[in-house]
Amino acid sequence: MDVELVIIIIIFVGGGFVINLRELYKCEICGNVVEVVYAGAPALVCCGQKMKKLEAFTEDIGKEKHVPVVETSGDSIKVKVGSIEHPMEEKHYIAFIEVLTEDCILKKELKPGEKPEALFRIQKGDVKEVREYCNIHGLWKSKNKGVR
Numbered sequence: 001m002d003v004e005l006v007i008i009i010i011i012f013v014g015g016g017f018v019i020n021l022r023e024l025y026k027c028e029i030c031g032n033v034v035e036v037v038y039a040g041a042p043a044l045v046c047c048g049q050k051m052k053k054l055e056a057f058t059e060d061i062g063k064e065k066h067v068p069v070v071e072t073s074g075d076s077i078k079v080k081v082g083s084i085e086h087p088m089e090e091k092h093y094i095a096f097i098e099v100l101t102e103d104c105i106l107k108k109e110l111k112p113g114e115k116p117e118a119l120f121r122i123q124k125g126d127v128k129e130v131r132e133y134c135n136i137h138g139l140w141k142s143k144n145k146g147v148r
């Protein structure tokens with residue numbers, strides 16, 4: 001009985017032992033970012049250490065804008081990063097934009113030099129979350145699904 005109690009405390013204090021579907025993790029050594037497409041492992045490891053779970057920011061505070069802006073257009077939505085166009089330079093750019101629904105993820109991968117935006121054929125009512133990843137400033141998502 002005492003052993004079970006100790007195990008429960010370790011899990012609570014240690015945190016991060018539960019890996020959930022769709023979470024993003026980053027290696028703080030090499031910069032690898034992975035997305036969980038099937039939750040099974042108790043932890044993700046890269047370069048010999050546990051990867052850090054990325055938590056999405058929702059409010060811009062600096063000069064550069066990251067929060068995705070969503071515009072609806074017929075049977076599609078257009079996602080722009082952000083309210084002022086984010087740089088798409090070789091060393092600083094938006095790597096991808098994702099639209100999450102109840103049962104799928106739509107993803108647009110981006111490269112330096114491209115516009116930081118993407119068009120997704122989806123009804124706005126099906127959108128559960130809109131998020132993007134900046135290679136320097138991390139993960140960002142819109143508040144209230146980002147759909148106006």
Ligand SMILES: [Fe+2]
Binds near residue numbers: 086093134135
């Ligand atoms: Fe950035």
